[in-house]
Amino acid sequence: MPSDKNNKIPFNEDNYTHNIERNNERKLDRRGFMKTLAGAAGVFAVSSLPWGAVAAKELMGLGEKEYPHKKITDVSKLAVGDSLEFKFPGDHDDAIIIRLNENKYVAYQNACTHLRCPVFWVKEQNQMVCPCHHGFFDAETGAPTAGPPRRPLPEIQVKVENGAIYAVRVKRYEA
Amino acid sequence: MKRSYVGVAVLAFILFLNIIFTQYMVHQFFYENYVNTLIFCGLNIVLFPIALFAYKKMKNVKA
Numbered sequence: 001m002p003s004d005k006n007n008k009i010p011f012n013e014d015n016y017t018h019n020i021e022r023n024n025e026r027k028l029d030r031r032g033f034m035k036t037l038a039g040a041a042g043v044f045a046v047s048s049l050p051w052g053a054v055a056a057k058e059l060m061g062l063g064e065k066e067y068p069h070k071k072i073t074d075v076s077k078l079a080v081g082d083s084l085e086f087k088f089p090g091d092h093d094d095a096i097i098i099r100l101n102e103n104k105y106v107a108y109q110n111a112c113t114h115l116r117c118p119v120f121w122v123k124e125q126n127q128m129v130c131p132c133h134h135g136f137f138d139a140e141t142g143a144p145t146a147g148p149p150r151r152p153l154p155e156i157q158v159k160v161e162n163g164a165i166y167a168v169r170v171k172r173y174e175a
Numbered sequence: 176m177k178r179s180y181v182g183v184a185v186l187a188f189i190l191f192l193n194i195i196f197t198q199y200m201v202h203q204f205f206y207e208n209y210v211n212t213l214i215f216c217g218l219n220i221v222l223f224p225i226a227l228f229a230y231k232k233m234k235n236v237k238a
């Protein structure tokens with residue numbers, strides 16, 4: 001197809017694929033630069049998608065994995081205000097359960113979210129303490145209250161059945 | 176031929192916002208504030224059409 005493009009110099013060549021003019025290939029002109037910036041915005045948009053997708057998945061609770069229920073201890077062996085360490089879900093995943101009052105149990109994976117030191121329950125202070133760098137966690141929620149840790153401890157759901165306490169699942173478990 | 180550099184400035188500003196939003200998004204993700212992650216992800220995505228629009232508008236503007 002004969003084109004009259006060649007008769008008009010410079011012809012209006014505006015597309016997204018042929019960004020470089022042969023005679024001027026070393027020159028980045030204003031328009032080419034703007035095109036690059038718009039393309040960069042596109043790259044940012046596309047690369048945001050996986051983060052958004054994983055965040056949405058976490059929000060919808062799909063990240064919660066079910067593990068086989070595991071007996072922690074008997075209710076009678078854990079006094080109010082006491083804590084007990086156990087392993088859940090694997091044999092090397094340290095966890096801690098605290099009996100806050102008669103019917104309220106909370107359990108967390110007790111590897112500190114700072115550098116994974118074991119976190120202890122300190123009854124007198126009513127909070128969980130990481131001895132390594134003085135990190136503190138709220139026992140009710142697992143949220144960090146002071147010190148280096150910035151992320152909450154992964155919570156373990158527990159259930160009480162026939163006088164025994166079972167670990168059911170880990171919320172938002174991260175290895 | 177004189178050119179207008181407003182478009183370049185606008186697009187550079189959009190790139191600047193992109194960088195900030197991405198930074199926030201990643202940090203909020205690791206702090207497990209997933210709602211904030213989603214917000215910044217959305218902002219990052221809407222910036223792209225805005226950038227395209229700005230480019231289309233400004234590419235032929237002369238001062």
Ligand code: FES
Nearest residue numbers: 112114115130135
């Ligand atoms: S490892 Fe717990 S505060 Fe550093």
